């Protein structure tokens with residue numbers, strides 16, 4: 001699953017969907033190697049996850065930004081938006097690392113055990 005955070009502009013309310021490629025996250029935050037991140041990014045692009053997230057964002061009127069190409073954005077109203085995750089305490093370090101590591105894992109529901117049939 002692609003890592004995308006939505007930042008609303010504090011002045012005019014325009015929403016920005018910011019895509020954080022794993023290669024970017026791993027190298028900036030040291031949670032993995034760049035090669036590892038690039039491999040996972042390529043898998044997400046190949047699976048259409050990035051394209052789907054982009055379509056979703058644009059369908060809801062958000063501006064799509066790839067943070068690895070555009071680390072800073074200036075809103076149409078002139079306000080500069082800070083895309084550095086480290087400056088957004090809503091995303092705790094541990095949770096962020098966990099969500100990055102869980103990428104691509106699909107959890108299957110565990111089968112419920114039936115109560116033993118009564119014999120006799």
Ligand SMILES: [Zn+2]
Pocket residue numbers: 009010011012013014075076077078079
């Ligand atoms: Zn704005």
